[in-house]
Amino acid sequence: MLKDNRIRVITGHYGSGKTEFAVNYAVKLAGVNKKVAIVDLDVVNPYFRSREKEGFLSDLGIRVIGSSIKGASSDLPAISGEVLTPLQDETFEAVLDVGGDPIGARSLGRYHEYFQKGKYDMLFVINANRFETQTKEKTIAYLKNIEVQSRAKVTGLINNTHLLRSTTIEDVLRGQELCKEVSEELNVPIRYVSCIENVAKELPKDIEGEIFPIKMYMREDWMS
Amino acid sequence: MAKVLMKGNEAIGAAAIKAGCKYFFGYPITPQNELPEYMARELPNIGGVFLQAESEVAAINMVYGAAGAGARVMTSSSSPGIALKQEGISYIAGAELPCVIVNIVRGGPGLGGIQPAQSDYYQATRGGGNGDYRHLVYAPATIQETVDLLMEAFDVAEQYRNPVMVIGDGMIGQMMEPVEFKEPKKRPIAPKTWSTDGTKGERKPNIINSLYIDPQELEDHVIRLENKYAEMKENETRYENYNVKDADVVVVAYGTTSRVVKNAIAKCEEEGIKIGLIRPITLWPFPDKAFEEITDRTKGILTVEMSTGQMIDDVKIAINGRKPVHFYGRTGGMVPIPDAIVEEIKKISGGVK
Structure with a gap:
């Protein structure tokens, strides 16, 4: 995690678990005393956006940058000028949570100049249980589309194959196979294998990518 | 089929297509937009039609027309949009046509907000439209149940020749959950001898209408509807x-x-x-x-x-x-x-x- 470049862009199909990954990632970075900003660039989804967790994240010392219009109920694609702060101020570790499809990724285009080789990482989250990213061909098409819209190259894959709380080790391993195929075809490494903690314990230690256990911060207890 | 993870709105779209829905007329509104987006993307692939109407009022009347022609048709919206559709729903019930209407409810009154609510209960169960009419209202609690009821809703609508509403608060539309698609149980559905799909020179033209000039005729019609609603109460109540x-x-x-x-x-x-x-x-x-x-x-x-x-x-x-x-x-x-x-x-x- 600390080896990743300072600017981390988390992208992928909605439902892949981007926001959950981004929030967990930011929390872990803050846990090792880093100065962290999480930027919610989601202009696509009306619910389950990282800005909803502003209180929780701020308490951990994480700066949350969301819409310039306050209120969780805002459905306007307004992005704050403050987004530039963690991109320009190099004392920040920046985590950008991007809206879940190629249209959502378009908002990244405006920050193109900050995505220089060696300065940023764009991590593409894959959930093989999402219907649009179940095969190598569809996943690569989706990834490419996001690259075109965002004008940035994906530098790493995250296998986050899940079925929420009913995720099994089989789900993760099946997702890993898909990620391997994508990885080989595109020559992009699998950087993380993320899954709920009780499944993470069971994963083979030699799996490609860093095992990244996550908590489900975005789901209320009553949700499956 | 293995379970896949789907957002409620797209799962509704997928379920509708699996249930044989080929026509969708609607107008966008949060928090149900992924549903028309799904239909816009998928319906042309199966020879169906997605049409974004100029308003909700237009959309529900297009549903009225398509249902009258015997098509499996659906519309969806969220609270204020469903309010606009009430007139059409009353006409569809009056003309005894089958269709499925999805309401992904947001806060009100008026434009309200985009977060989940259940404040359209009166609208759904008492009817915002005029006259002595009723329609089934399914209120699923999970995405799986949403998919199951939605698929069944098309059959139920045709069995009783009546609109069926599926209502979910915004959370049902936006939440991701694992789903699988299962065939609903078979129901007795009579051939659509009433539809306006061309006489082929073999019968008199069918007329789709909710206007009755003679009050006795209208009363007879309403009593017949009432009997149908009683049958729905008897057979379709679920809890x-x-x-x-x-x-x-x-x-x-x-x-x-x-x-x-x-x-x-x-x-x-x-x-x-x-x-x-x-x-x-x-x-x-x-x-x-x-x-x-x-x-x-x-x-x-x-x-x-x-x-x-x-x-x-x-x-x-x-x-x-x-x-x-x-x-x-x-x-x-x-x-x-x-x-x-x-x-x-x-x-x-x-x-x-």
């Missing part, structure tokens, strides 16, 4: 009862709220308080029968809604004065939390004995 018999308190909740309530019930059980749940799956017909299980031992009923109290009227009708009925709700897009419900339950039960 889930959990530990209702001899419970200290019985909670009534539907949709997402029922899931929060289940969490609250689990917490009460840990403390030794026995709580029942009545979960209406059809809001109309309302499951009056579910309340027959309530025994004298129960101290009171608690209705929990994401509104200021609408279903509570039906709960009072069903319990018919046998027990006091209490209310707890959040509104405007706020989702109740389990602890707050536990607190309300304890006020009624008197806490642990």
Whole structure:
């Protein structure tokens, strides 16, 4: 995690678990005393956006940058000028949570100049249980589309194959196979294998990518 | 088929297409936009039609037309958009046409907000349209149940020649959950001899209409509709009862709220308080029968809604004065939390004995 470049862009199909990954990632970075900003660039989804967790994240010392219009109920694609702060101020570790499809990724285009080789990482989250990213061909098409819209190259894959709380080790391993195929075809490494903690314990230690256990911060207890 | 993870709105779209829906007319509104987006992308692939109308009023009248021609057709919207569709829904019910209408409810009144709500209960069950008409209202609590009921809704609509509404609060539209698609059980559906799909020179033209010049004819028509609604009440009412018999308190909740309530019930059980749940799956017909299980031992009923109290009227009708009925709700897009419900339950039960 600390080896990743300072600017981390988390992208992928909605439902892949981007926001959950981004929030967990930011929390872990803050846990090792880093100065962290999480930027919610989601202009696509009306619910389950990282800005909803502003209180929780701020308490951990994480700066949350969301819409310039306050209120969780805002459905306007307004992005704050403050987004530039963690991109320009190099004392920040920046985590950008991007809206879940190629249209959502378009908002990244405006920050193109900050995505220089060696300065940023764009991590593409894959959930093989999402219907649009179940095969190598569809996943690569989706990834490419996001690259075109965002004008940035994906530098790493995250296998986050899940079925929420009913995720099994089989789900993760099946997702890993898909990620391997994508990885080989595109020559992009699998950087993380993320899954709920009780499944993470069971994963083979030699799996490609860093095992990244996550908590489900975005789901209320009553949700499956 | 293995389970896949889907967002409620797209799962509804996928279920509709699997159920044979080929036509969709609508107008965008949050929080249900992924559904028309899905239909716009997928319907052309199967030779169907997606059409974004110029307004909700236009969209529901296009549904009226397509249903009259015998097509499997659907529309969807969210609260204020469904309000605009009420006139058309009344016409469709009056003309006895099948269609499916999805309402992914947001906070109101007026434009309100985009967060989840259940404040369209009156609109859905009492009808915002005019006249003596009724339609089934399914209120699923999970994405799987949404998919199952949505697929069945098309058959039910054709069986009774009546619009069917599927209502979910915004959370049902936006939440991701694992789903699989299963064929609904077969229903007796008569051939559409009434549809305006061309006479082929073999019959007189069919006419789709809800206007009756002669009041006696209209009364006869309305009585016939009423008999049909009675049959729907008899055959299509659905609910889930959990530990209702001899419970200290019985909670009534539907949709997402029922899931929060289940969490609250689990917490009460840990403390030794026995709580029942009545979960209406059809809001109309309302499951009056579910309340027959309530025994004298129960101290009171608690209705929990994401509104200021609408279903509570039906709960009072069903319990018919046998027990006091209490209310707890959040509104405007706020989702109740389990602890707050536990607190309300304890006020009624008197806490642990």
